[in-house]
Amino acid sequence: MSEPSTGTVGDGHRAEHRAGPAPVPGRAEAAxxxxxxxxxxxxxxxAEIDAHGCAATGPILTPQECAEFTAMWDDLTRFRSTVDMARYRFGEGTYRYFAHPVPDPIMELRAAFYRKLLPLARSWADRLGDAAPWPEEFGDWLDICHAAGQTKPTPILLRYHAGDWNALHRDLYGELVFPLQIVIGLDRSGIDHTGGEFLLVEQRPRAQSKATVxxxxxGHALVFTTRDRPTPSSRGWSRAPIRxxxxRVRxxxxxxxxxxxxxxx
Incomplete structure (x- = not known):
């Protein structure tokens, strides 16, 4: 997801209102x-991520927890920036970056996914001949990001209404990048909304692009490639850019x- 330098709370193209703080799961629930x-x-x-660039988990959040995260949308004090996609030609819809302090459950989820994805990230870096600057602990990795000037939190809450969509993109916010990321559905597909499928497009070397829908x-998560993944080639491994x-939400x-x-x- 791109972040315009001018994006601030209140940029959204739909009227919003302030509300009291939404409930947040406590540390026991976060654990x-x-x-x-x-x-x-x-x-x-x-294995599926390695072969195809993405994979869906089973349930991570309960319906109640999904509703609690969605309810945070109206509490603007939780966010450092709001981006109206149409304003920047990113698509149609709105997303909000969480501010410091990022809610504990979100940080727990980031750290837990980081630990599980770290071996694959290192394997990809080795195959592509890239540096692998990621330490064992997620907190140490964020310290490295912050020391390099990447200090702004990146977790986001996204909202799409009927007719909204998101253009193909990559979420790169500086020189330091972790090669995998996660999106979690908070609503019931086919009940709360129709359409709005997640799209992943891989640019294959010397071939037409491959799409995954x-x-x-x-409550389920989708883990997917942030920037590139290694694909076999006659010369060993090639870099396949992914967006x-x-x-469109119908x-x-x-x-x-x-x-x-x-x-x-």
């Missing part, structure tokens, strides 16, 4: 979130929680 991430079938998931189930977006309202695993300049 349980990490347990749910750990319990996913990671051997299968990592995924439906985000409520993601969202198809009815209702679609909310998602985006978890980028590096911070922004």
């Amino acid at each position: 349980a979130l990490a347990d749910r991430v750990d319990a996913q079938p990671w051997r299968t998931l990592l 995924s439906v985000l189930e409520q 993601h977006g969202v198809s 009815s209702g309202v679609r909310h998602t929680l985006g978890l980028v695993l590096h911070d922004a300049e």
Whole structure:
């Protein structure tokens, strides 16, 4: 997701209102979130991500937790920036970057996913001949980002109404990048909204692009490639650029929680 330098709270093209703080799961619940991430079938998931650039988990959030995250939308004090996609020709819709302090459950989820995805990130870097600057602990990785000037939190809450969509893009916010990220569906596809499928497009070397379409189930996560993934070639490994977006929402309202695993300049 791109972040315009002019994006500030209040940029959204739909009227918003301030409300009291939405409930946030406590630390005990946040720890349980990490347990749910750990319990996913990671051997299968990592193999699918390695082969195709993305994979869907089972349930991570309960419907009540999804509703609690969605309710945060109206509390502008939680966010550092609001971006109206149409204003910057990113598509149609609105997204908001969480401010410091990022809610504990979101940080717990980021750290839990980071731990599980780190081996694949390092493997990809080795195959592509890239640096692998990621330490064992997520907090240490954020310290490295912050020391390099990438101090702004990147978790986002996204809202799409009927007719909204998101152009193909990559979420790069500085020189330091983690190669995998996560999006979690917060609404019921086919009930709360129709359309709004997640799109992943891979640019294949000397071939036409390959597209993957995924439906985000409520509370389920989709792990996907941030920038590039290695693909076999006659010379060993090639770099396949990947972009993601969202198809047009046909009815209702679609909310998602985006978890980028590096911070922004």
